[in-house]
Amino acid sequence: MKAKSAVTLDRVLSRMGHASRTDTREAILAGRLKVNGRVIRDPECWVRPGRDHVQFDGLPLKPARKFYYLFYKPKGVITSHGDPAGRKTVYDYLGEERRWVFPVGRLDKDTSGLLLLTNDTEFADFITNPGSRVSKTYLVKASGLISDERIEKLTAGVQMKRGDWATPQLVRRIEDRGKYTWLEVVLAEGKNREVRRMIEAVGFKVLKLVRTRIGPLTLDGLEVGKGRPLGPAEVAALKRSGGRQGL
Template identity: 45%
Template structure:
């Protein structure tokens, strides 16, 4: 037996919070009867519908994808561009990305059909280390890098301090490569931070997400997360949200 809102969240229809709202609004039925109170539990034989649409009870699955550049972090695109689900042609479950990486950014992306799990990872209070490798135009001064390390003011507010490490520089080509570790998940954050100090990002890859890395994968390849890795992410999200 599982709580009704958890079943809806696992189906990918909505987050658990949204599922609770749908239940309270009387938009959910179990075996043809409207359920409007939270706390109801259902089993696998119960027929659950949300606004008349049957809930498909899938087993939760979790994958790590090495997203290539030039791919949309979505399940579809009205412009016909390649999307991340195109790399999973033989996966029957309706998976989707947890968060997103920009079209021109490559790297580590988690894919799942577990709405509750995805929602917990994207919670505003969930602060997980994300390590990026950025190739930037020009060679920033030490003072410019210190601005990133202290936190820099963007149009949506000041960022949290970042950890920035120089990997290499090419004085002839006037480019530099940096490792940057951040804990926030703002839109195009790494690119905007470097732009704010006058050094646009030429190439960007997310190398690490919490304890997960791209080791053993090439762009476009994926692997299933182990139960232990999923458990670690759940524990980390729960710990962060309780702070």
């Protein structure tokens, strides 16, 4: 029987910021972890942080330095550590020293724009929790000319095909260009393919989608496929930007 304070070994390692859950499991299976002097190859092994002595590559397990990275994801790249089909992932753009970070939320393959990566699980949970109200802003190119009435419907909240609701903070027309409508959409939640599905709910399709902002962070100064570390002031500003102060 596990103690109330016990957690699985893979979770201990990922919480301390040394690797993603996937990489953590691989390290454990490879025999790189010891618990109380014994090599453990079971990622689901229960350990008691602060009581059990855990070693990683022969050294006592200590929290890794927290790292926060802002990346301009290109279209056609998947937000995953690996892909069985051999498609390019965001990790193909990162240096070796950043391969132990994980994405904060997801952008689908056909969406470009801002993506946060970190090894700080509490920070990631805060940013992705809808209750934190950290806004994400998108530039949308939609098929056809969307009427003011349908934009008002989107703004008020719209039920999508799966039965769930999209409740954006803002939907505004930027311009009509030819046969297309360009919109700015601001969300504080992160449902799967939400922008695409909410536009489909009013009878149109998304032709181009770019995430331009996360809280106070923007694409300014970033080239497609490039990124940069976040400074302490930027991380603090992100934590303050939500409607719930949780960190």
